[in-house]
Amino acid sequence: MLQASTLPTRLRPRTLSNWLFIVAALVVAMVVIGGITRLTESGLSITQWKPISGIIPPLTGAQWQAEFDNYKKIPEYQQLNRGMTMAGFQAIFFWEYIHRLLGRVVGAAYLLPLLAFWAAGRIPRGYAPRLFALVALVCFQGAIGWWMVSSGLAKRTDVSHVRLAVHLVTALTLLAGTVWTALDLRDLAANRLANPARLRAFAGAALLLLFAQIMFGAFTAGLDAGYAFSSWPLMGDEIFPAATPLTDPLWRNAVDNPVAVQFIHRWLAFVAAAGIVWLGTKAIRAGAPRIGWAVIALVGFQIILGIATLLSGVEIVIAVAHQANAALTLIAATAAAHAVSRRTA
Incomplete structure (x- = not known):
């Protein structure tokens, strides 16, 4: 273990801890928006997974109509929402779009600062694998989200409740892991001899x-x-x-x-x-x-x-x-x- 006198001064455990607490707040926001998405039955309004191009929402009437036409093909519309207006569709689209957009923000908030800290050599020894594992979990969570949504696009009028549970529990595992790591780093900032x-x-x-x-x-x-x-x-x-x-x-x-x-x-x-x-x-x-x-x-x-x-x-x-x-x-x-x-x- 490094002694207090030999721990490189370039390390900034408190800065990393503050960053992780900010990311944890974003995860909480995403959990809340996810709850609203479920309660408003908005989760199936976007029927395609476009990790990059999906950042941009429909901007023209033709683009909105294309999204609505895709929604009309799935059982939820055909069995439950037939006759829905464009305004009604835009209302449910909004929550699912915000939920997916926030997921991308969380991913960027994890990955980009982490790469910067890593490149600058500011990550204390032993913490890089854990931090990159959290980033991998964010990416995995995005795949789980699409796996969940896809369960409601063919035969069901809603998403699988089991897949929904996996999606939520994974998000909260990410949250707990982020907070735990932030607290370890906070202890290290207070005492350079502190162990995780x-x-x-x-x-x-x-x-x-x-x-x-x-x-x-x-x-x-x-x-x-x-x-x-x-x-x-x-x-x-x-x-x-x-x-x-x-x-x-x-x-x-x-x-x-x-x-x-x-x-x-x-x-x-x-x-x-x-x-x-x-x-x-x-x-x-x-x-x-x-x-x-x-x-x-x-x-x-x-x-x-x-x-x-x-x-x-x-x-x-x-x-x-x-x-x-x-x-x-x-x-x-x-x-x-x-x-x-x-x-x-």
Whole structure:
């Protein structure tokens, strides 16, 4: 390990940390826009993947008509939106276009500064592979996004909820990895002998519970399962509706049955909350009280937003706030996990 006196002065770990926090904010924005795209059923409005030329939106009447004609060929239009006006199409096109554009911005915000830092020799030893892995994950996320969209262009009237879950979980994995790396670099800036944190088992377990809950949130959104029952704490008049048709094999209900998925998402929330609150208390005891209390507060707020989303019949503003707060909760939980996993020199 390099000693403090021999660490090259050209290294700027705090600058890199600040850059990564900015990129993390962009990822949160993309998650929020993705939620709006799903809730407004805008995700299939752009039926082609053009990573470069797609940056430029339709500018003329003919270009808009060509995009609309492409949309008219898919089942969503033919079965659900037949007769949609050009104005209606432009409204849903807007959200999908912004979502894809922001994806490109995130990619550029990762790659271009990273190349500049790398060329200038400003990346501390051991961090370049991790940073380039995050960039690769951004690129992979773009491919996953198209894989998701393509599932709704031929036979379905929506995208696969499983692919939607993969897309969201990958985005949040990117977010957590970015925040963790930024925190490692922040520690290195404060102490040139600091080692990268190693995730402790109990902290990893708490984060896995949170990721499982987020995955079921994606299933809930993709299946429109939030509309199945808008009562709380019961689903109608029962804990679990006895008349719910179940599929065979039984395990598939946890993935494909909207009623079962909503049930799991409702109650797994409290298991995940217990794990994250426990992590928050550990962070407080480890000397990070602000992070610990923040994660506890965000978990409580997340449960309130989840219940409000159900009771409101999935009102879009509340539902988007629920998804945005999930991303903030993940950031806080990642920071708490980092705080309890720090290693001294």
